[in-house]
Amino acid sequence: xxxxxxxxxxxxxxxxxxxxxxxxxxxxxxxxxxxxxxxxxxxxxxxxxxxxxxxxxxxxxxxxxxxxxxxxxxxxxxxxxxxxxxxxxxxxxxxxxxxxxxxxxxxxxxxxxxxxxxxxxxxxxxxxxxxxxxxxxxxxxxxxxxxxxxxxxxxxxxxxxxxxxxxxxxxxxxxxxxxxxxxxxxxxxxxxxxxxxxxxxxxxxxxxxxxxxxxxxxxxxxxxxxxxxxxxxxxxxxxxxxxxxxxxxxxxxxxxxxxxxxxxxxxxxxxxxxxxxxxxxxxxxxxxxxxxxxxxx
Amino acid sequence: xxxxxxxxxxxxxxxxxxxxxxxxxxxxxxxxxxxxxxxxxxxxxxxxxxxxxxxxxxxxxxxxxxxxxxxxxxxxxxxxxxxxxxxxxxxxxxxxxxxxxxxxxxxxxxxxxxxxxxxxxxxxxxxxxxxxxxxxxxxxxxxxxxxxxxxxxxxxxxxxxxxxxxxxxxxxxxxxxxxxxxxxxxxxxxxxxxxxxxxxxxxxxxxxxxxxxxxxxxxxxxxxxxxxxxxxxxxxxxxxxxxxxxxxxxxxxxxxxxxxxxxxxxxxxxxxxxxxxxxxxxxxxxxxxxxxxxxxxxxxxxxxxxxxxxxxxxxxxxxxxxxxxxxxxxxxxxxxxxxxxxxxxxxxxxxxxxxxxxxxxxxx
Numbered sequence: 190x191x192x193x194x195x196x197x198x199x200x201x202x203x204x205x206x207x208x209x210x211x212x213x214x215x216x217x218x219x220x221x222x223x224x225x226x227x228x229x230x231x232x233x234x235x236x237x238x239x240x241x242x243x244x245x246x247x248x249x250x251x252x253x254x255x256x257x258x259x260x261x262x263x264x265x266x267x268x269x270x271x272x273x274x275x276x277x278x279x280x281x282x283x284x285x286x287x288x289x290x291x292x293x294x295x296x297x298x299x300x301x302x303x304x305x306x307x308x309x310x311x312x313x314x315x316x317x318x319x320x321x322x323x324x325x326x327x328x329x330x331x332x333x334x335x336x337x338x339x340x341x342x343x344x345x346x347x348x349x350x351x352x353x354x355x356x357x358x359x360x361x362x363x364x365x366x367x368x369x370x371x372x373x374x375x376x377x378x379x380x381x382x383x384x385x386x387x388x389x390x391x392x393x394x395x396x397x398x399x400x401x402x403x404x405x406x407x408x409x410x411x412x413x414x415x416x417x418x419x420x421x422x423x424x425x426x427x428x429x430x431x432x433x434x435x436x437x438x439x440x441x442x443x444x445x446x447x448x449x450x451x452x453x454x455x456x457x458x459x460x461x462x463x464x465x466x467x468x469x470x471x472x473x474x475x476x477x478x479x480x481x482x483x484x485x486x
Numbered sequence: 487x488x489x490x491x492x493x494x495x496x497x498x499x500x501x502x503x504x505x506x507x508x509x510x511x512x513x514x515x516x517x518x519x520x521x522x523x524x525x526x527x528x529x530x531x532x533x534x535x536x537x538x539x540x541x542x543x544x545x546x547x548x549x550x551x552x553x554x555x556x557x558x559x560x561x562x563x564x565x566x567x568x569x570x571x572x573x574x575x576x577x578x579x580x581x582x583x584x585x586x587x588x589x590x591x592x593x594x595x596x597x598x599x600x601x602x603x604x605x606x607x608x609x610x611x612x613x614x615x616x617x618x619x620x621x622x623x624x625x626x627x628x629x630x631x632x633x634x635x636x637x638x639x640x641x642x643x644x645x646x647x648x649x650x651x652x653x654x655x656x657x658x659x660x661x662x663x664x665x666x667x668x669x670x671x672x673x674x675x676x677x678x679x680x681x682x683x684x685x686x687x688x689x690x691x692x693x694x695x696x697x698x699x700x701x702x703x704x705x706x707x708x709x710x711x712x713x714x715x716x717x718x719x720x721x722x723x724x725x726x727x728x729x730x731x732x733x734x735x736x737x738x739x740x741x742x743x744x745x746x747x748x749x750x751x752x753x754x755x756x757x758x759x760x761x762x763x764x765x766x767x768x769x770x771x772x773x774x775x776x777x778x779x780x781x782x783x784x785x786x787x788x789x790x791x792x793x794x795x796x797x798x799x800x801x802x803x804x805x806x807x808x809x810x811x812x813x814x815x816x817x818x819x820x821x822x823x824x825x826x827x828x829x830x831x832x833x834x835x836x837x838x839x840x841x842x843x844x845x846x847x848x849x850x
Binding site: 224281283285286289295297305455456463470471 | 559563565567618619622623625626627629630631633634635637638641642644645756760763764767771810811812813814815816817818819820821822825826829
C-alpha cells in the first residue's frame with residue numbers, strides 16, 4: 190500500500206510540473222490560437238537563465254528565480270512582436286511552422302551556449318535527507334517545487350479572474366471583434382499572453398531544473414510532453430491544464446510503477462500519454478474542460 | 487489559324503483540356519526532356535565520388551517523401567507532423583522482412599522492386615489508419631493526432647526487441663540483372679533506380695492532380711462543406727489523402743533502407759518530421775514543383791552549414807562543435823524568413839522566372 194501512495198505522491202509532483210508547463214501553453218492558445226511548439230525551448234531557456242544568475246552571478250536562488258521570470262517575460266513578448274505579430278491572419282500551417290522555426294532557432298542559440306553540451310545541476314539548497322512520513326518519502330526540492338507550483342498557479346488564476354488585464358485577456362479569447370470595439374488592444378493582449386506564458390515557462394523550467402538537473406534534452410522534451418496534457422484538459426482551459434497535468438502525472442507514475450517489467454513492457458510512461466491523447470481526440474476532442482468548438486466534417 | 491505550339495506569349499486557352507496540359511508549349515516539353523536525359527547521362531560522362539552520389543540519392547529520396555507530404559499538407563490541407571513515421575514504416579517493412587526471413591532472403595535481394603512496392607502499401611495502410619481521426623478532426627487537432635502517431639511509432643520501435651530496440655537492422659545488397667550490385671556501384675545503381683522512381687512518381691502525381699480525385703483533394707482543402715454539397719465525401723477524401731501520402735512515404739522509406747543497407751530509428755524521429763515539413767514549406771506548399779525545390783534547398787543549406795562549421799573549427803577550441811548549433815539556427819531562420827517574406831516558397835520564384843522568360847521582350 191505504501192508503494193501505491195509513493196506513486197501517488199511522485200505522480201502529483203510530476204503532474205504539478207506538467208500543469209505549470211501546460212499553463213503557459215494554454216495561455217498562448219487561449220488568447221491567440223497559436224500552437225506554440227517552441228514552449229519546451231522557452232522552459233529550458235528559463236531554467237538556464239536561472240542557473241546562470243544563481244551560479245555565475247551568485248545571486249540568491251529566490252531572487253534569480255524572479256529575475257529569470259522577468260527576463261523571459263520580455264523575451265517571450267519580443268518573440269511575439271518579432272515573429273508572430275506579422276503572421277496574424279495567416280493560415281494555421283504557417284503559424285505552426287513559425288513556432289517550429291522558432292524552436293529550431295532557440296535550439297541553435299542554446300547549443301551555442303555551454304548549456305547545450307554540458308549537463309549541469311543546481312547546487313543543493315535544501316537538506317539532502319528526504320522528508321518521510323507514513324513510510325512515504327519525498328525530497329525537499331520536490332516538496333518546494335510542488336508548493337511553488339501551486340502558489341504560482343493560484344496567482345495566475347487569480348490574475349485572470351479578477352485583475353483588469355486578466356479580464357481583458359479573457360475577453361479577447363472570447364471574441365476578438367467585440368473586445369476591440371470596447372477598446373481593448375488585441376495585439377497588446379497577444380503580446381501579454383506570450384509574456385505571461387514565458388514567465389510561467391521560466392518558473393516551470395527552474396523547478397524542473399532543480400529536480401532533474403539541467404539537461405537540455407529533458408527540459409525541451411517538456412514542450413512536446415505538454416500536448417497530451419493540454420488535449421486532455423481542453424486546449425483553452427486553465428483549470429483543465431492543472432487537472433489534466435496531475436492526471437497525466439499520476440498515469441505516468443502508475444504506468445512506470447505497475448506496467449513496466451510486466452508482460453515484457455518497458456518505458457510505458459513515455460507512450461501512454463500519447464495513446465490517451467489519440468483516444469481523447471477520437472471521442473472527446475475538446476477535452477475535459479475545453480469549449481465545444483470542434484466542427485464535425 | 488493554327489496556334490503556335492512552340493512559343494506562347496500569353497495564355498490563349500480555348501478549352502479546359504488545353505489548360506490542363508502538362509506542357510503548354512513544345513519548348514517547355516523539349517527543355518524538360520533534355521533535362522531528364524541529362525540527369526540520366528551525366529554520371530556516365532563525369533566521374534563522381536560516392537559522397538556526391540549519396541547526397542543526390544538522399545535528396546531524391548526526400549523528394550519522394552515530400553511529394554507525399556505535399557499531397558496531404560499542400561493539396562489536401564491536412565497538417566501532418568508525423569511524416570517521418572510513415573517513411574519509417576516503409577523502412578521497417580523491409581526491416582521486419584529481414585528479421586523474419588533473414589537478411590539474405592531472396593525476397594529482399596532479388597524481388598526488391600516488389601519489396602519497395604510492398605513498403606509503399608504498408609505505408610498506405612498505416613496512412614489510412616492514421617487518417618481515420620481526420621474524419622472527425624480538423625487543423626490543430628489533426629496535427630496533434632499525427633504528432634502522437636509519431637511518438638507512438640518511435641516508442642514501438644524503441645522498445646520492441648523484434649525491431650532491435652531502434653538499432654540498425656541490416657538489409658542485404660540487392661541483385662540486378664547482371665548480378666549482385668557491388669560496393670563500388672551501390673550508389674550509382676541506387677541513383678538510377680531512385681531517379682526512375684522520382685520521375686514516375688512526379689508524373690503520377692501531376693496526372694493525379696488533373697483527374698477528379700486530385701481536384702477532390704483541393705476542393706476539400708478549400709472548403710469542405712462546399713465539397714460535401716457537390717457530392718464528394720470529405721472524410722473519405724482525407725483518409726485517402728493520408729493513405730496516398732503514406733504510400734509515397736513508404737516508398738521513400740524502403741529506398742532509404744536499401745540505400746543505407748539497414749533501417750535504424752535515428753532517421754525517422756520527430757526531428758525528421760519537422761525537417762520534412764520545412765522542406766515542403768520552403769519549396770512551396772500545394773505545388774508539385776515545390777516538392778522538388780524544397781528538399782534540394784534544405785539539403786544544400788545543411789551541407790553549406792557543415793562546410794562553414796568545418797572551416798571555423800580551425801579557429802575554435804576542439805570541444806566546441808559549431809555544426810550542432812548552426813544547423814538548427816540556420817534551419818529555423820530559413821523557415822521563419824520564408825514564412826514571413828515568401829510564404830509561397832521557391833516554387834513562386836520558379837513561376838516568376840518562367841513567366842518572365844515566356845513573355846521575355848515584354849514586361850507583362
